Amino acid sequence: MKAKSLILSLFSLLILAGCQDDFLALSPETDRNTVNFYKTAADFNNAVVGTYASLKLGGTYNTSLYWMGEVSTDNANYGVTTRQAVNVDNFQFIDHSYTSLNDIIYAAWRDHYRGISRANAILSRIETAGIPDNLKAQYRGEAQFLRALLYFNLVRLYGDVPLVTTEITEADGASSLTRTPTAEVYNLIISDLQSAEQVLPITYGSTDVGRAPQGAAKALLGKVYLTRKEWDKAATKLKEVISSGRFQLLPKYADVFSFATPTNAEILFNVQYKSGNTGQGSNFGPVQASEGARITGGSMRYVTADMENAYETGDLRKAFSMKSSYLDATGQLVTQRYVSKYVQFGALAGDSDIDFPVIRYADVLLMYAEALNEVGFNPEAVTNLNLVRQRAGLAATTATTQSSFRLAIEQERRVEFAFENHRWFDLVRTGRYTTVMNGKGLTVQDFHTLYLIPQREMDLNRSLTQNPGY
Template sequence: MKAKRIFLSLLGLLVLASCQDDFLGLSPQTDRNTLNFYKTAADFNNAVVGTYAALKLSGVYNTSLYWMGEVSTDNTDFGVTTRQAVNVDNFQFVDHTYTSLNDIIYASWRDHYIGISRANAILTRIETAGIADNLKMQYKGEAQFLRALFYFDLVRMFGDVPLVTSEITTADGANSLIRTPADAVYQLIISDLQGAEQSLPVSYGTTDAGRVPQGAAKALLGKVYLTRKEWDKAATKLKEVITSGKFQLLPKYADAFSFATPTNAEILFNVQYKSGNTGQGSGFGPVQASEGARITGGSMRYPTADMDAAYEPGDLRKSFSMKSSYIDANGQAINQRYVSKYVQFGALSGDSDIDFPVLRYADVLLMYAEALNEIGFDTEAVKSLNQVRTRAGLAATKATDQNSFRLAIEQERRVEFAFENQRWFDLVRTGRYVTVMNAKGLTVKAFNILYLIPQREISLNKNLVQNPGY
């Protein structure tokens, strides 16, 4: 059942909704949850569906990751010029002067842990569940992948974080947790992904299209190894995805984002949406470029002039990903950049079919090229990079050594994954965030390679210590 449809679930059974106010939301809140649920295959399916649905919470792909992964970089501006109390949190990503009361950062912490709590409930209970072994393996693998993804975001954004691997069943069960060293968090992430790749199916039938396949677990594990600079392990795992033959670059860049074919040979894993006034549609596109007769210029997150200039002449990705002007409701041309990658004309505002990519095959190719280059610059790395450039209508890379190839990869990732929440993570991973931002006149401090711990969490749990510099 396609994730656009599987998100239409009885999420009330999970009760861990985005309206919860703090980390205490990890604990189940009704006897119905603990006594009557998690019994049948249908129960576990609903629980897995609810864990996928956590990806769409405001603190994950719906809002926070865009601010933390894009607006905090040289890719995107806020787009609003008037500073008011209502947008003070937004401007902190422009100024890089974060406060511990920032609601966008708080939502990211909170909602990632909501996703983790849903996965933990499944993993705690599924071993003794009386359901078919094949379903048990699949649901376990899905929960492991999703828990790993949530923790991977958290550890990269915040560093040491509380490591919770089982259900919290008391109201104050989270109030004494300590921050677990990042290495230990990564070990859980790796273990979960290794388990997921053993349990997940290689592919699904039409009715289940959109659920995470084995290849996505391998690709995410490759990204984890790349982040940890375990180059050999990263290259090995990513090559498994490449040689599997299950994924490929589509002929046209735009095809990977087509709402008509949201699951395709290039997408390993998406956050999926379905329009129709059911509450499952995506509002992400209209935030980038509000729709009137066509585009009315209400965009809140503009591509920067630097992003506009980052594309090489003839790069076919640019015209799909962003526009430099729009026609307003009066038919007048307005010279203003906006993100067009997620805009679905004709859809209801805030109710689009456009999915959000988490893992694409282009990412696998570029990560593989990066890992190989760190082992030692070679022709196979160049070949992988050039596959992506060829699809974009560009000539082969001119990089001729390891250092120039590093910069070529950095550039290629920027334009290939523009507005996909990867820029901040990429620059921090390569140790280039502070250097690149400061070189472009953006004031970024060394400690900005981590975000701060929300004050609400520190107030609830005195064991939590703030990240240095904040």
Template sequence: MMKKKYVYKWLTLSFLSFTLILFAACSENVLDLVPVTQRTLTNFYNNEAQIDAGVNGAYGLLQRQGQYGSGLIVLGEIPSDNTYSEVPANDGGNYGQLDLFSSIALNTVLDSAWTHAYRGIQQCNVILNRIPAVEMDETVKNHRRGEILFIRALSYFNLVRVFGDVPLVVHETTDVNAYFGQGRTPRAEVYRQILSDLAESVALLPQAPDRPGRVALGAALTLQGKVYLTLKRYDEAIAALNQVLPLGYVLLPDPEAVFDPANKNNQEMVFSVQFASGVNGNTEGSSAFQLFSPSGSVGGAKGHNLPTREMYQLYSQQDRRRQAYVAVRNNGVVFSRKFRQTSIDPVDGGSHVAVLRYPDVLLMLAECYNEAPNRNPTRAMEYLDMVRTRAGLTSPTTTVGQAALRDAISLERRLEFVGEGHRWFDLIRTDQAVEVMNAYFERTPGYQTIRINENHLVQPIPQSQINADPATIQNIGYN
């Protein structure tokens, strides 16, 4: 079975276009270079309503194709042993390159991931620069700042995991020349900024969102825990994640309900990017359902990010997720059920995209307790078993060794989060990516000539960025 221009060029465009664009809705087209107002940015964002429109715009940018429209999902999944691109040549071979580890600097998925992330970061920087001078309720102001700090931290976290060192821009860009020649910021410094943003966000956010789909305290703490875990700072991760436990999130009793479009923003979703069918001229929907459906199953289906047959066979017959999260067509092709058709137009999908879920909190805690200097395997198994029990699986009766428990947690993450954009980053974080993938290639027809090394743990910097600023150095191993 087969497995599977821009910071600086964009800053120039954004500086010109931001004087024309009012971020008034969370639309996929929120940053199209089409003027919808003649108000200039200099005279905008000077009252609470305008700030709220700007915050909506920052959320809207998370919907873009390079972010949670599809890009971040496939970048965290297709390079792994979880999913593959059914027809690698589809969409100009850009998804197939991720699957076959043949990515080039002209890859459009990577280009969009870079561009859309920095557009979102610029929007966050604008709001953070303008909001202190705006007269508005201080509690609301703090909540909005906390939301924007979270979005900026999330955007940089995604960038640094995909590309490694990236330019760090934390101020509103009014003169693009100020950043020309900066080059890439070491990832350690980027991570310091991410943690700084999240610490401030945690101090500002409410325990519950003030409207559906917005960021609240649990999201900031969960992301903070994930960043600490990525940096192998286990005790700090535990401290952050333990604060999420009393906030009211739960594992839904039935896995089938987790991704039911009729059950959006349920108590298991810590943070999700919002999509809706049939809204604003079908501009609020997601194309993920079409992109991630097997070829021939729906109109225009692309067959990207399909679970591998090997992945599917990891589910036991008793595992309730076997049919809730994945299914098999008559021709034997496995597909994800985490994105559902909610409209006659398969491009106008209404399934939200899960960014952080409560099982992630529990499994990260399990991993931390297993890996921390003062290891606590009992606690680790407790959190692992919570996820397994919801899936209908029995728990072991005795404590297992560290290596065996590590493997069990890794397996559970695969079963729980398949297709959501976690597996590749999990492999990198646990220093397993090269070994696991090379072993996978050896046993998988169609991939047996592929071998990867440490250079493949980051993707190539988009060529458009290098063309725009020659100070940007390409990652090793890419032309």
């Protein structure tokens, strides 16, 4: 059995949930009383755990990011064929006909800011707290890492977003915030990660499984630089992760996602779950464990034919990541592609131990290869790409030029990180989203490289403006 102390400690968050959950959802809520909180090391530990817990909210890695990062692309589609009022928001990711009332897009905005508000509360109070210096530094680093991750998602999803770096305790404290230029948001992200990498532990003990280590901050900073096309900085930072020797590709792709070994040498950071009918399990695998894979009604994790065909012959990742058919509840064979990557047989339906990967070593290798190639096509970039391909049972890449290597990286990232919420971000980052999607008959316009600002937030805060095109 795996030790998931970070997740199990969520039971201590009843105090936290009542005192800081919604300081900033960018809409007026209610005042909270924190006078008697943030006093001891245990208080701050609970607050940090509560910030990690924000990654499990519906608007972050639990639901919204999958719709925005996968279903909006050529990788996945919606498993429901009948359009009704209850699923109009879901079909907007198929049609790319988003409206400002879309609850999935709104949840992403709301819940990312909920996590940011929790991090801000910690950072606003910890410097004057009477706790040991080593714990103060660690908790500060964790809060900065998480705030950077959440803002990194926001700025990529929405562009200019309100930048809030201090605790907001008044009900109307966020009602007049304006959108901050993207460059300034990135400045905070980079500053937070640079500070975090200086103080985060290189590794944690068994009682702190799941917390962000130094390598996660370095890797995320490398991804930020890559997104900003600062190739040299990206390559330097990602090389630090590789040279540390602390991470490696597991021999078998499937083992990376095994519920039996959720924290392993390939995982730099993931969102942790714990089954047991306690509300801490994940529902990523839309299957119920029995004598066969039985898809539950309304699955959202169906795979496109284009995604199925993207795998090369002999790619060992395909059989693990997706299936082409399943047995229904009556035992009848149904021909339908679905995601099997997060299936845990033997667990309660919708309550598994499967964690969700945010940063893993294969990502570091491929980002490093991409950064090197943008500086100039070279053998080291090829070597790193081929390490990932070799693990998948594939031959070395045939790319021999900078432009062909770009496409090779794009292809490899697609199949390596299928259904891990990378596809939309990758295509937007490389400027290829509209070209790729429209080339496959999917109607996408240039302004779809950003999502729209939720109408509820604009109604509550008249200082917010809408993204062009919507």
